[in-house]
Amino acid sequence: MLKALLTHPRLKMISSPLGLGKNLIQYRFLQPLIQRPLLPRAICLYVTYRCNMRCRMCGIWKQQGKSLSNELTLPELDRILSDRLFTKLETININGGEPNLREDLIEIVDLLISKLRRIKRITLNSNGVPPHRTIENAARISDRCRRQGILFSISVSLHDIGPRYDTISGIKGTYEKVIQALKGMQKIRQHNPFYLSVNCVISNLNLHHLEEMIEWDQKNQIPVNFTLGEIRDRFHNIEMAEGIEINEKDRPYLVEFLRKLANKRKVYFQHALRYVELADMMEFSKRRKLACHYAMGGVILGSEGLLYYCKSSRSIGNCRERSAYDCYFDPNNLEYRQSLIEGKCGACPPNTFNQMEVGRDLFRLFRFLLKGNG
DSSP states (O other): OHHHHHTOHHHHHHOOHHHHHHHHIIIIIIGGGOSSOOOOSEEEEEOOOOOSOOOTTOOGGGGHHHHHHHOOOHHHHHHHHTSGGGTTOOEEEEESSOGGGOTTHHHHHHHHHHHOTTOOEEEEEEOOOSHHHHHHHHHHHHHHHHHHTOEEEEEEEOOSSTHHHHHHHTSTTHHHHHHHHHHHHHHHTTTSOOEEEEEEEEOTTTGGGHHHHHHHHHHHTOOEEEEEOOOOGGGTOGGGHHHHSOOGGGHHHHHHHHHHHHTOHHHHTHHHHHHHHHHHHHHHOOOOOSOOHHHHHEEEEOTTSEEESSTTOOEEEETTTSOHHHHHTOHHHHHHHHHHHHTGGGGSOOOOOOHHHHHHTHHHHHHHHHHOOO
16 A cells, blocks of 8 residues: 555656655654754745736736846846745745746757756646747746756646636636647657646635536546635735635535545545645634744745745845845744744645655655544
8 A cells, every 4th residue: 555655646747755754754754853944945936026917816916027137137036046045945846927028038948957956846836828929838847857866846727627718817818828838748748758747726706617627637537636725915815805705605615625525535636635734723722733844945036036934924134135045044034934933834725736845744644644633
């Protein structure tokens, strides 16, 4: 049974058994003995805050003009990533806005691969529009990663089916364009294998259509990852809270849906445990127990050069003006980081369960998959 778990396709996309064991030892046993945080092994790199959607749960596009004029250039990104804070990075999540709006996205990927010698995996978050550029970039990036032995994955936003998704995205014809992009990338995978999935953000806008997303998953053979909508200052969506936050009367429905997902352990694998955690947090107001890669060894670099400890963090400095290492390990910032871990972390919904997090909670994951007890 253990061998079957270690060779499960979803887990193999995360890490090798050796890598999981390394993470287990490092983050379960060694890190608690160290006073200072470790150098980050994962980074979320926002290459742009520009977006061609007008989604009803995200207002990041509102800083469109400012974003374009203030984006890190390729030489600036090269200089910033030369900082010693980034010497142990293994995982890079390229995010936005819509990353494919960067004309130099391929050059950015080339820079990351050549500069960060420890890199093992690159993930790209996209809305899939425009489809032709999404498909072309997926082909070029997947080819580069394949030749370098780097795991590559793409997650495409899709929060509902048909015209309802057009309503959520705020742009007519979005759904058909996203489907075109997904079909194009499925063809690419025949030559350059990579992991392709869909990210569905749960909100009041789509709550009662989630079952259709499961049916869509089964029909199209593209895994759907469900995450909870979040309100963040940096996402400029505070005034959108009514459409994002689940109404009190609908919470039991969502809890039941999450528990249904959790019961499909062989389908959702490590995410089934994450769905149990989300259900418990919503139904019983439990504090989060699953690991967070930001607390373990992650960081966020914004497209304008600002550094963050995590998605809930305020900016801890501008890498255009100060060393990223000095920002990260500034005593005042470390004190702030500890206050985040002791305060907000327990209420922050787990929307990922990646290789670092799986390694930290490997025993719990195996116990859950074998016995069904989260």
